[in-house]
Amino acid sequence: MSTLTISGLSATVAGKQILNGIDLTVSSGEVHAIMGPNGAGKSTLSAVLMGKPGYEVTGGSVDLDGTDVLSLPAWRRAAAGLHLVMQYPTEVPGVMLDDMLGEALTTRGRTTDGLRDALAAEAAKIGFEERFLHRPLNVDLSGGEKKRNETLQLAVLRPTFAILDELDSGLDIDALRDCSRRVEEMSNDAESPLGVIAITHYNRLLEELKPDHVHILVKGRIVESGGPELAEVLERDGYAAFAPEADLADDADEPAGPRAQPGSLDDLFSM
Template structure:
């Protein structure tokens, strides 16, 4: 069953066009990886799908579980089951991790979870991420290292159980051990009822997560799609061949 279908999506920021016609469909049970050079539009795609106000959609459609995603407010997108793990998570002084997670769960599900069972479930999920339970008492991301912030993003994903999780360069700033823990957890969270879109430029994550599809994004367009062997080709050749392919198509 289809979760999201993106057709001819184009967008701009401050008058500069970034996305130039994205086509992508993700079905239930699938993991997709988007790779590409810096400035290709990978994070822009994530921000447009989540509804960042700085990004203006110029053209195209996005069907999310039968609804017009582009017509929905940000909170409506989240409540419908869309989740974005930020590349640069923000600190929120005065709000503990525990309160944030419990409140977010209530807003998405419509029901305030019972404290005892909720804490039990969260602590199990934290153990999978090698996170100390003391983080629940700390203010959200305040004083956290880069790796701790990224683990906290995946903890949120685990708690909220979204229909589609978009992970925007979650590997950025992580050491190799943290990358392994994060992406092994993401792989475990993949199931027949959700979809996962991983945005990265780091091939090594594919040692820990097994995508169904790999897409190469260059200059605002997906120029080629394939299986994991496509990522292996990128590792061997870099992105120059894909840039040349895209340039040839646009001439």
């Protein structure tokens, strides 16, 4: 059993305070949904957890089974067991998907024996065409295909914890069902259950990816936590049920952060 503990996490972006003391504990096999209005700090949280440059941590800690996550560069965080499913998956011309996954497994000290069969099996589970397995990473794929690709990488690499930054963004109903069901299966794996932080705007993702806990994020703070029923309240009553209208209006002022255009190489390698 592994535990990811976020304590009092605060951070700035472009000189503006965005995260204002996040406290969150996620254990193996748990699915924690984080929901909030635009500008609440959801994507900033994912960037800070993965160590993207340009986001300054001003307080708090992140601990993964005794490892100080914030002291590690991004690639070591990934090797330690954190994995980000990107909101805007990156195209990498010249780098084949299967080669990339082979290198990632080797870096983690794991064997690549049977990788080709594992890729084919995972692709079949989520409706990802096998012809995409042996071509440049995400090049010329549709938005839905890129998200299926991200889900396949997650399944092959088998991290301890996954951060899903709007997995449902840009997905049609079939792709959403296939990807969210596969993540749900991994969270229920008897031998190595995946811990999940699922950042989303919409309850539809949680119809297949069953949350154990739902957290409402407003102005960089978790203002309410509860069970799956909290997402239903949010669907019915909106964020006004959890925060003053003035707070919700101010959230739109969050800086975009130090990122390149969605899906660009600069965005990938800045991490």
